Amino acid sequence: MTMSTPSVMGNNNETAAIMFLDEYNEQAMVEYYKDVAASWTYNTNITDYNQEQSVAASLAASNFENGMRTRALEFNQTGFSENTKRLLNKIIYIGDAAIERQEDLVELTNLLAQMETRYSTGKPCKEDGTCYSLEPDLTRIMSESRDYQELYWAWDAWRDEVGAPARQDYARYVELKNIGAQANDQPDNGAYWRSWYEVDNLEEMTEELYTQLSPLYNNLHAYVRRKLYEVYGGDYINLRGPIPAHIFGNMWAQSWLQLLDLCIPYPNKPSVDITPVLIEKGYTPLRMFEVSDEFFTSLGLIAMPEEFWNESMLEKPNDGREVVCHASAWDFYNQKDFRIKQCTDITQTDFITIHHEMGHVEYYMQYKDLPVPYRRGANPGFHEAVGDVLSLSVSTPKHLHSIGLLNEVSNDEEADLNFLMSMALDKISFLPFGYLMDQYRWRIFDGTTPESKYTEDWWKLRLQYQGIIPPVTRTEEDFDPAAKFHIPADVPYIRYFISFVIQFQFHDALCKAAGQTGPLHKCDIYRSTEAGTLLSNMLKKGSSETWPNAMEAITGSRTMNATALISYFQPLITYLEAENERNGDVPGWPESYTPADPNFGVTVQPSTAAIFLCLFFILARIF
Ligand SMILES: C[C@H](N[C@H](C(=O)O)[C@@H]1CCCN1C(=O)[C@@H](N)CC(=O)O)C(=O)N1CCC[C@H]1C(=O)O
């Protein structure tokens, strides 16, 4: 294993190092553009040829990075400025490209392409020959159906199609990723992923944040469990137990927004769901993107450029092309080409995702003139938070009404609670999922979870943090984690958990800058250039400074903390505690149990049988 520490005997001439960095920058933009362009071509038209071209371009980029890493290692950084050292180290600790054996790198690059293609082209079929894409087909079933068996079919068919078949690839991917991590002086790939946060206690930091937030989640879980019990009954829901994973309105139970109609505290108040209005007013994906862009520019932020509108893929093509539908934002590293690829459905969820993706593009544009190694988020969680911060303003009923996406709003405590419930079903429900996705992978990479326990450890974490169980027993033949995009796509996930915490800190700071004084959940920074300037000043820094500096620039604090999130939801916390108390529902899931098997409809439980028998005899005596 070649040590990556810069040689102490090397070239100690900082002028030469700076000249090297300038050369690196010019070449990196050319090489990365070619890599991203080939990846875009593959993502928007999955064919064998485009996949091969994308693999070749990725290998070419890796070889460029490897060559530059070798040259960066020749410098003796003693006495260099912090900035020069920071740039050199970002070129040295480059990730997979540092893998020494070319055949390992080729195998990993091909594995990644193969896993991405399997996920993105997965289309389970029913006996009648009808086949279902994830977007929009299975996504719509999961969000709209209240049929326990139908939901189970969609949930299970997707996992059979893209989960289990990925298991073997994944085990080999883990080995190769760990080889890459060691080439970056890290013990395993989880440690390498965590190194991007430039702290030595990320696991403790996130555990501490989750401990602060779990009471809020557990209260919401108990409340929703009661609502699901009222729909699906005691055969499937144990009011003291975990909840089957397939009935939350989302393929991964990571967002429960689709259960709003079951959970709304005051149903007779005006709706806060914009989906019907988007449809009623004939919104197109393009129009949804334009509305989002207008919010960004109202803050004085940079508008999406011409190339964005000409080159993005804003909806699923209908010309038979296979595409990677999972929404994403793209920086082409040429300082002018930025795109979004999204199979946009006309729903509130997708309207929120549009803002999320546009937040990435805004960050790309704000730091586009920085040296390439700095064109990243202050930490990956910052990149995930930008769009969501703006969404917190856009989602307020007052704002949605002002842009014609809600026909009616009322401004009282009950309406507030309805709105906060919708936000909690999206944001609070996500927290344990956002937290456990990398808990799971960190343990695979460090060897705590051997391949023989891939399924066991996944469902242990899903039970421990989310209080959910599979609708049927899972075995080590399955590989449910690969049914979630980020696992086969090799995308870390703790960034989203961190984002869901810090976006409320940012929202609080931007609201103050905008002169908003009311409760945080009613704040809307629309048209506040003061808020926009505070945000863009942070975005412009990219990853040129450590993230506590960027955090301080916006919030005045140097730490991530859940205070703003908890104060945002305080009225709902009070409501949930009272409701659970009233219903005698205790937060948590102490009883383990197996729900009735969905394959055989409702299996009559002994208690139900006894009731029927008694009824039968009573009726027999009467007639
Ligand atoms: C829908 C969203 N798609 C990702 C994102 O936008 O983060 C895509 C795919 C993976 C990375 N990515 C990018 O676009 C990056 N190029 C951005 C960047 O790092 O520059 C996503 O996956 N989300 C949003 C909420 C939670 C999570 C989920 O849906 O589970």
Ligand SMILES: [Zn+2]
């Ligand atoms: Zn994102």
